[in-house]
Amino acid sequence: MSEKILVTRATMPPMEEYFDEIKTIWDNHWMTNMGEKHALFQEELKEFLGVRDVELMVNGHMALEMAIQAFNLKGEVITSPFTFASTTHAIVRNGLTPVFCDIKEDDYTIDPAKIEELITENTCAIVPIHVYGNICDIESIESIAKKHNLVVIYDAAHTFGETYKGVGVGNFGDASIFSFHATKVFNSIEGGCVCFDDEKLGNDLYNLKNFGIRDPECVEAVGANAKMNEFQAAMGLCNLRHLKQNIEKRKEIVNKYQKLLGDIKGIRCWHEQNDVMHNYAYFPILIDRDIYGKTRDELFDILEKNNIGARKYFYPITNSFDAYKGRYNVEDTPIAYKTSLEVMTLPLYPELTDEQVENICSVIHDASYEKV
Ligand SMILES: *Cc1c(COP(=O)(O)O)cnc(C)c1O
Numbered sequence: 268m269s270e271k272i273l274v275t276r277a278t279m280p281p282m283e284e285y286f287d288e289i290k291t292i293w294d295n296h297w298m299t300n301m302g303e304k305h306a307l308f309q310e311e312l313k314e315f316l317g318v319r320d321v322e323l324m325v326n327g328h329m330a331l332e333m334a335i336q337a338f339n340l341k342g343e344v345i346t347s348p349f350t351f352a353s354t355t356h357a358i359v360r361n362g363l364t365p366v367f368c369d370i371k372e373d374d375y376t377i378d379p380a381k382i383e384e385l386i387t388e389n390t391c392a393i394v395p396i397h398v399y400g401n402i403c404d405i406e407s408i409e410s411i412a413k414k415h416n417l418v419v420i421y422d423a424a425h426t427f428g429e430t431y432k433g434v435g436v437g438n439f440g441d442a443s444i445f446s447f448h449a450t451k452v453f454n455s456i457e458g459g460c461v462c463f464d465d466e467k468l469g470n471d472l473y474n475l476k477n478f479g480i481r482d483p484e485c486v487e488a489v490g491a492n493a494k495m496n497e498f499q500a501a502m503g504l505c506n507l508r509h510l511k512q513n514i515e516k517r518k519e520i521v522n523k524y525q526k527l528l529g530d531i532k533g534i535r536c537w538h539e540q541n542d543v544m545h546n547y548a549y550f551p552i553l554i555d556r557d558i559y560g561k562t563r564d565e566l567f568d569i570l571e572k573n574n575i576g577a578r579k580y581f582y583p584i585t586n587s588f589d590a591y592k593g594r595y596n597v598e599d600t601p602i603a604y605k606t607s608l609e610v611m612t613l614p615l616y617p618e619l620t621d622e623q624v625e626n627i628c629s630v631i632h633d634a635s636y637e638k639v
Contacts, residue, residue: 269574271574271576272627274612274613279506280502284505288502288504299495302497308323315507316445320466321460322472323458324494325458325459326457326458327424330459330460335361336475341362343365344393345377346393348586349370353424355591363392365585365595374401383411390415393419394420396425399548399612400546402426402436403421405439425452425548428510428546429543429546441465442463445460446459453506454502455503474488523621528552534552535555537549549580554566554611555609563610566611573630579610581610584600584604
């Protein structure tokens, strides 16, 4: 049997290119603590993302946790449960209470029409997620936040390199975070950053990631350690050079999926948003059991049997996690809940061949109602 097709495959530069990049680390023995790779990567990211400022972090989760912490918030934070564990955990680990808002049916991002009814005198912030590279309704969220004086921190982990109306997605809200995890569109092995436009916030983020140490004799804040090391930054520098080309390849694969799956009744494919330059990070499909004839879980198992690794992403939703047992109710976010039972993401990475995509699509086609 042929090798299993995994849902993703970490992007790596040619080995020689990485070796070349890390050579200087052997010259100066500077492996971490904001060395020259760190400085270079930070500058290149600012330029690439078109943002005012960037603070690099050891991973995307710490970027989010520290971004939230830097605003010194208290009380309730409105967010949505259709996301990776990190978003909700980052809120809770900051001593804040997540209040779950439902998502929009068409793009899975937070539904701004349902935010205001959740606002109380204790609400301090909104943490929306740009799910699967779909960008939130930025204008509506901004106007609600202004009206109620709320901080907005975007979990932009899925949207590295995207633009909305020509503006880099890292520019929205009071801060946005990206993840450079190996499984993401762009990686620095592990890594992440916070994007912002406020010098004081930059200072606080630096303190949080570096024990509050400003110089050897001045420790001005109670910080932790979330520094990105030189090997991570070097991987980021290399991968950044290949990103555009990789996104092009992803786009071709997505177009092929859309073409081959578009006619299968009961399968709803991810589609592009208006005004957005996408990064084609994920290819989610929704399975309507009544029309397609099989449930998401049944199709998932059929794909597994055919050596195809899909992913039930996002399932379970965060307000149904065992960790939060008894505290939230999935019925409060019915669209997020229903979506989590019907969705799966299909394999997507630049090296996926036409033949593999055709194979995946024919398995999905053959499992449908019409064929039975
Ligand atoms: C990956 C991810 C994170 C966390 O990033 P890490 O770099 O893995 O720590 C946060 N939020 C979302 C939505 C993610 O997909």
